[in-house]
Amino acid sequence: MGRLSIDAGYMLDRLAALLEIPSPAGYTDMVVRECTAELQRLGAQVELTRRGAIRAFTPGKTSKGARAIIAHVDTLGAQVKALKDNGRLELVPIGHWSARFAEGARCTIFTEKGAWRGTILPLKASGHTFNEEVDTAPIGWPHAELRVDALTRSRADCERLGFAVGDIVAIDPQPEFLDNGYVVSRHLDDKAGVAAMFGALEAILREKAELPVDTFWLFSIAEEVGVGASSLLTRDVASLVAIDNGTAAPGQASDEFGVTIAMADQTGPFDYHLTRKLIRLCRDHDIRYQQDVFRYYRSDSASAIEAGEDVRTALITFGVDASHGYERTNVHALRSLAELVTAYLTSPVEITRDAESVSGIEGFTTQPMQEARAAHEPVVPRPHRA
Template sequence: MSRLSIDADYLADMLAKLLAIPSPTGYTDTIVRFVARELASFGLDVELTRRGAIRVVRPGHTHLGARALVAHVDTLGAQVKFLKPNGRLALVPIGTWSARFAEGARCTVFTEKGSYTGTILPLKASGHTFNDEVDSLPIGWDYVEMRVDARARNAGDLSRLGFDVGDIVAIDPQPEFLESGFVVSRHLDDKAGVAVILAALKALHESNTKTPVDTCWLFSISEEVGVGASAVLTSDVASLIAIDNGTSAPGQASDEFGVTVCLADQSGPFDYHLTKKLVELCRANDIRYQKDVFRYYRSDSASAVVAGADVRTALLTFGIDASHGYERIHMHALRSLAELITAYVQSPVEITRDFQPTAGLKGFTRQPSQEADQILSPDVRSGDLGT
């Protein structure tokens, strides 16, 4: 097996189209329709859960031990907390992100009567009025407000225009695709991951590549609030790889170039054997990679495991600078990640015991342990117990 060639122009174009569709958690119907149509163009049958999580299956040689890859279409955003007496909107965040990155953001609020643009501003926004007090104002969602681009001087004006508590606010991504290959935008987490999966699927489709087992391609709609892939897996899936952002920052090994393989996040270590396999595939296919551990991070895979899915999990990422802020990535990482995905889905299944939900000890995996080698008898070391 070997990595497939990735259409980088398609990948960048798809990312631009995804970024152009507002999709904060709770407001994902439009992007679900877009992604579903793109998947159908590859000849795949699209299934949606009740709320809109997407699942497609690309058939392999057998449905046993199916593999799954997941990215999320939802992004960070905000929601109207209440209508303020000064004609502005108090906000609460959707997902976990700092109001520091909200200050100055252009945005769109969706009401029952239509959408309005606006700007998120600190409570003391006028330098000519507040002078140094602008800098001394605390950082937090209690210290920002949304100024809507409408004639609203008080809460009554806002109400007559159709604004209400709970209205969803989408933050404008303001993307820039630079000739150097860098992409600067909000919401690269995880629309870049969605674009990567689509680019990998395009390569598999156009090459008519066969795979040893079925591959499920999943797109969740509420990862940013911790729900993720909790309700989109089927029982035949034995392994799940989340495609998401890596945290390029001081003290981290993530990089904006190549694939960043995550060994653990705040939910604990990822599967030893699946992660090892992915690293070996990088080496065998000359794909640049690095390993990292994330402290304040939780992905789709954790949601699936907490929901009761007994699957091996791994996390593959593209390094993002300033994650959950005004983010930056490089196309090299996205292309590398798509190449690795194509190599992975073609690779043979080594742990065939995973074809069944439960089995005896025979064929069960082993992790290297000098102490175990000294203590256990030869038949136990080989895993050859039972029938």
């Protein structure tokens, strides 16, 4: 069938709704409820793990050798490390992100007694008091604190209002959707990827597209802390394609337009055959793409492999500027991602042997080994070897 038409307006509406729901890793119940409700509205079959990871399902012609698409609904955030004598809160990060991007952020602190608003500030925040020390102060989580928007001038004041070590802190996304297609917000990683998944699923269901094998739509809840897809796959899944952000930065090939196909991350190369199939689909269906390698990056697919899942994995991304900071992408990348997902899921299964977890050598794949040469070069016979 090829790539399907993506409803970009629907996809951006999904992104806006997701960004409104705080969901740092460890505090994802409400975003799981939102995603589940939308999946059910679309008509997908949905089930949840004990902790709330989502496994939605659309049937294909056969169940064996199933395909899975995954993105994560959890985001970066912070957690209260200590109640300070000055009435402010010491923090540690949830996920790996720099305190440089936390300074000045508005946020919500979730306590057992209710939610409070606040601002993350450097320890020396007033230029009128500290003069140039504001610019020379070190950067890091020990050098930042959370000022609560309440009368808290001591540790006792914090305790009286219900603040406690371990309280979850959600960072405001501050999203902007611009007329030229740019989307600027915190937490595009990976709520923009989730929105692209919804865009692809909506197109497949709307067009009643025929799928060659069963497809699972997976939404993990702890990717930012390394857990990801480690407990989401069924035994029938043969291939897993993760959707996440690609780092559009100096020295990287990722872009805020088109699909960025990751060839490797810090855990090593992605599956040779699945990755190159995705590249071919981009070429065949005129989907803009680029290839990249990420050195300081891992995704849901890495957690699945590390958990012992013997599945082919790939990673397709939307390019993001200032990843894990105040991020930016373009709707062109999200639409291209969703188009590639539809092209992939409606494409024929090429490695039929993958329907079984273990089998013989018959049907096993090959990788090119012959020496490359230019088209005009003659073929020179090579000597036989005993």
